[in-house]
Amino acid sequence: MHPAQPDDPCANPWTRLSRRQVYENPWIKVYHDEVLQPDGQPGVYGIVHYRNYAVGVVAVDEQDRVLLVGQYRYSLDRYSWEIPEGGAVIGEEEPLACAQRELAEETGYAARDWRELLRSHLSNSVTNELGICFLATGLTPGEARPDGTERLQMRRVPFEEAYQLMVAGEITDSLTMLGLQRAALLRLGVV
Amino acid sequence: MHPAQPDDPCANPWTRLSRRQVYENPWIKVYHDEVLQPDGQPGVYGIVHYRNYAVGVVAVDEQDRVLLVGQYRYSLDRYSWEIPEGGAVIGEEEPLACAQRELAEETGYAARDWRELLRSHLSNSVTNELGICFLATGLTPGEARPDGTERLQMRRVPFEEAYQLMVAGEITDSLTMLGLQRAALLRLGVV
Numbered sequence: 001m002h003p004a005q006p007d008d009p010c011a012n013p014w015t016r017l018s019r020r021q022v023y024e025n026p027w028i029k030v031y032h033d034e035v036l037q038p039d040g041q042p043g044v045y046g047i048v049h050y051r052n053y054a055v056g057v058v059a060v061d062e063q064d065r066v067l068l069v070g071q072y073r074y075s076l077d078r079y080s081w082e083i084p085e086g087g088a089v090i091g092e093e094e095p096l097a098c099a100q101r102e103l104a105e106e107t108g109y110a111a112r113d114w115r116e117l118l119r120s121h122l123s124n125s126v127t128n129e130l131g132i133c134f135l136a137t138g139l140t141p142g143e144a145r146p147d148g149t150e151r152l153q154m155r156r157v158p159f160e161e162a163y164q165l166m167v168a169g170e171i172t173d174s175l176t177m178l179g180l181q182r183a184a185l186l187r188l189g190v191v
Numbered sequence: 192m193h194p195a196q197p198d199d200p201c202a203n204p205w206t207r208l209s210r211r212q213v214y215e216n217p218w219i220k221v222y223h224d225e226v227l228q229p230d231g232q233p234g235v236y237g238i239v240h241y242r243n244y245a246v247g248v249v250a251v252d253e254q255d256r257v258l259l260v261g262q263y264r265y266s267l268d269r270y271s272w273e274i275p276e277g278g279a280v281i282g283e284e285e286p287l288a289c290a291q292r293e294l295a296e297e298t299g300y301a302a303r304d305w306r307e308l309l310r311s312h313l314s315n316s317v318t319n320e321l322g323i324c325f326l327a328t329g330l331t332p333g334e335a336r337p338d339g340t341e342r343l344q345m346r347r348v349p350f351e352e353a354y355q356l357m358v359a360g361e362i363t364d365s366l367t368m369l370g371l372q373r374a375a376l377l378r379l380g381v382v
Contacts (some may be wrong), residue, residue, distance in 0.1 A: 012263050045266075126266055151232065188381070191358070
């Protein structure tokens with residue numbers, strides 16, 4: 001019974017013995033599983049399932065400035081400058097539609113050209129969170145309308161300066177870093 | 192009372208009314224907070240605190256090959272190729288010592304030269320997880336010794352091929368992607 005296919009090195013070596021939901025709110029569910037580990041020994045695994053994809057937008061204007069939004073991150077108890085980001089309810093909203101909505105809500109900008117840059121599992125030791133990052137260009141400004149959980153500032157930062165803020169450790173959000181790095185590589189011709 | 196400093200746009204606009212621990216295991220604690228949101232309305236916030244830093248190693252050998260380890264990720268229910276990674280108990284193990292230990296455990300390799308590449312908050316909408324990634328060079332092989340929760344494969348993949356696996360979506364782990372992208376930028380002379 002364990003493992004199911006001993007000859008396949010990519011087969012699932014974990015056996016779930018039981019699952020108990022220990023927490024739920026509108027954004028996450030937390031499960032406590034009793035398992036048999038890959039070595040066959042009993043163990044436990046706590047996992048966090050997200051209701052949303054994390055969606056981010058590297059938006060670059062005609063003056064080669066990146067739109068950054070600042071907000072106080074409750075989970076870190078610190079202020080954080082990031083690309084515009086939001087959550088797309090899985091199965092209900094397309095990531096691109098979410099990216100367009102969040103860019104408009106958080107910065108007021110609309111974009112003519114959209115390109116998906118990358119997808120990444122952000123914290124796969126414990127969560128199933130999938131981040132999706134877009135590049136948006138051809139920007140036109142408008143009026144921001146953040147929701148009640150957000151108190152935002154917005155800056156337009158030259159791309160090179162934004163990259164250096166990241167290198168200096170002043171930008172630490174993973175999806176922002178992934179997007180800025182990939183955009184920097186694209187600008188250097190790396191595809 | 193709310194907010195404490197209305198004139199500082201970077202001040203914490205959240206007020207915590209109560210906190211209840213709803214789950215704990217050896218790796219995470221989950222809290223349910225009742226809060227006042229930035230707009231002053233009541234709300235809830237569930238946050239996940241990690242006991243460990245996530246530590247990763249981009250290890251490149253003399254033939255310009257990156258060491259990748261494959262494992263089945265229980266939280267994603269899928270197989271994942273990643274750089275060697277592990278957890279450094281916060282306050283107990285230095286991230287560099289953890290990186291050196293994990294590289295040895297998962298691949299058998301030791302490295303002469305170490306450089307910290309980046310730090311990133313991996314999933315800051317819900318968690319406080321901090322990932323730290325190192326570049327390791329001057330490698331010498333040895334014998335791997337994974338622990339009981341790990342069934343690992345190891346590959347030595349030319350750097351350019353590893354980068355393309357990421358672009359193709361076959362490598363999705365955030366810390367791996369952050370490390371490969373930063374290493375690629377360094378190789379292009381971007382510091």
